Amino acid sequence: MYTRVALLLFAWVDVAITFDSRNVVFTxxxxxxxxxxxxxRRLKMDIETQVVxxxxxxxxxxxxxxxxxxxxxxxxxxxxxxLVEKYRNSAVRWVLxxxxxxxxRCAKLIxxxxxxxxxxxxxxxxxxxxxxxxxxxxxxxYFEELEDEGGFVYPNFASGFAMKMExxxxxxxxxxxxxxxxxxxxxxxxxxxxARLVYGDIHDRGPLLTADQSFCVVSGDNCATYPRQFDTxxxxxxxxxxxFAVKTWSGYHATRARVVKKTWGRHVTNLQFFSDRNxxxxxxxxxxxxxxxxxxxxxxxxxxxxxVKRVENMTHIKWIFLADDDTxxxxxxxxxxxxxxxxxxxxxxxxxxxxxxxxxxxxxxxxYDYITGGGGTVLSVGASKLASRCSCSTLxxxxxxxxxxxxxxxxxxxxxxxxxxxxxxxxxYPREVVARDRxxxxxxxxxxxxxxxxxxxxxxxxxxxxxxxxxxxx
Ligand SMILES: *[C@@H]1O[C@H](CO)[C@@H](O)[C@H](O)[C@H]1NC(C)=O
Ligand SMILES: *[C@@H]1O[C@H](CO)[C@@H](O)[C@H](O)[C@H]1NC(C)=O
Numbered sequence: 001m002y003t004r005v006a007l008l009l010f011a012w013v014d015v016a017i018t019f020d021s022r023n024v025v026f027t028x029x030x031x032x033x034x035x036x037x038x039x040x041r042r043l044k045m046d047i048e049t050q051v052v053x054x055x056x057x058x059x060x061x062x063x064x065x066x067x068x069x070x071x072x073x074x075x076x077x078x079x080x081x082x083l084v085e086k087y088r089n090s091a092v093r094w095v096l097x098x099x100x101x102x103x104x105r106c107a108k109l110i111x112x113x114x115x116x117x118x119x120x121x122x123x124x125x126x127x128x129x130x131x132x133x134x135x136x137x138x139x140x141x142y143f144e145e146l147e148d149e150g151g152f153v154y155p156n157f158a159s160g161f162a163m164k165m166e167x168x169x170x171x172x173x174x175x176x177x178x179x180x181x182x183x184x185x186x187x188x189x190x191x192x193x194x195a196r197l198v199y200g201d202i203h204d205r206g207p208l209l210t211a212d213q214s215f216c217v218v219s220g221d222n223c224a225t226y227p228r229q230f231d232t233x234x235x236x237x238x239x240x241x242x243x244f245a246v247k248t249w250s251g252y253h254a255t256r257a258r259v260v261k262k263t264w265g266r267h268v269t270n271l272q273f274f275s276d277r278n279x280x281x282x283x284x285x286x287x288x289x290x291x292x293x294x295x296x297x298x299x300x301x302x303x304x305x306x307x308v309k310r311v312e313n314m315t316h317i318k319w320i321f322l323a324d325d326d327t328x329x330x331x332x333x334x335x336x337x338x339x340x341x342x343x344x345x346x347x348x349x350x351x352x353x354x355x356x357x358x359x360x361x362x363x364x365x366x367x368y369d370y371i372t373g374g375g376g377t378v379l380s381v382g383a384s385k386l387a388s389r390c391s392c393s394t395l396x397x398x399x400x401x402x403x404x405x406x407x408x409x410x411x412x413x414x415x416x417x418x419x420x421x422x423x424x425x426x427x428x429y430p431r432e433v434v435a436r437d438r439x440x441x442x443x444x445x446x447x448x449x450x451x452x453x454x455x456x457x458x459x460x461x462x463x464x465x466x467x468x469x470x471x472x473x474x
Pocket of ligand 1: 286
């Protein structure tokens, strides 16, 4: 009897005073695309090595695309219940979620989580972001009741964040029972949407993220994590290996299309506008589809088919960049990041990923990813051929969502997310995030002036590319 009490006591003391890698699961939110998968594997090996050096132990590390066969894992919510199932009766007390580009210093991290573990109120920790005003990328959500407490916060995903197992169990139960679900059908910013789900609402409030200085946006001595910059993988691809197809209509030839020509269009060789009227001055061709107010599915499919036909004999073309007439692009940046991906006959689709249907238990299995069109969609020639075979349910179905659903459920092609593409304007994103990366694109010709956005973010790099006219003369 006494030994048993002593043993229990010993076990309790052990839990209370020691905290080590056995209490943590490292979850790397990965993508199957070869480049991203290799970055994730490198991070996994790095964590493994660090934990062996620290504790002579094997760390628990997941690469989501290899270890969890659930759709929309990048939105975190579909991962909660598999994580609970796996670790419910284990020593695991915290789950760390990181991106493949997150740098992790394990000794500092375990120290930080050990400290957080003793704080009753710290249910999840990370680098807190907040919005100055309601923003389109966060569904214009606004939390009036939190004004006095400093407002709503959500983690900077690229810095990683950690959730207590207890919180994961509770959220997972609420999602499973239908008591809580995402408000929006669209997944745009997973860290924000997760924070909103965890918080609930004024009548049923869950914990807000606890700020932890060990989770950084810029590397420093105190940091357990910080985001690494996106490196290139060699020389930029030549801009003339990309065919730039801009979707427009006759009502915008004199305005938006002109802005494209004045800005990024100056720096590309293969630029073609696709419209509902011929206009040799742009040049624009009529794709034979009447203009619709939104959606544009039939038009985009017609464009894809036409471009696939045109590049058939242009063997130097490896990529097709599908843009809206109000996409603001950094050509040089695009050429740089494409050095990491496989173009030509390989199947690669790249851009800013949104999700549809993942947040609701009923629709989750039908959920899919899509590349949101405004920030531009990059397709390898091989992917363009596949995509051109997708069909539209109506003339004006949303083109980007149709392509996403077709890729996911018909063709089993996975789309690749790059956070450097942006569906919205610079000011719609948190400053800490957008200023540190080297963005590739923004979208929308509203205030500020698109010429100014281009000049601020992209012009300097694009000047390194020779303007088209000059190149032709040489
Ligand atoms: C538009 O141009 C294409 C060739 O680029 C031509 O086949 C077509 O007939 C033209 N349409 C009109 C209405 O002029
Ligand atoms: C491409 O080249 C082949 C063979 O040279 C030719 O038959 C075909 O018509 C060409 N296609 C286009 C779109 O020019």
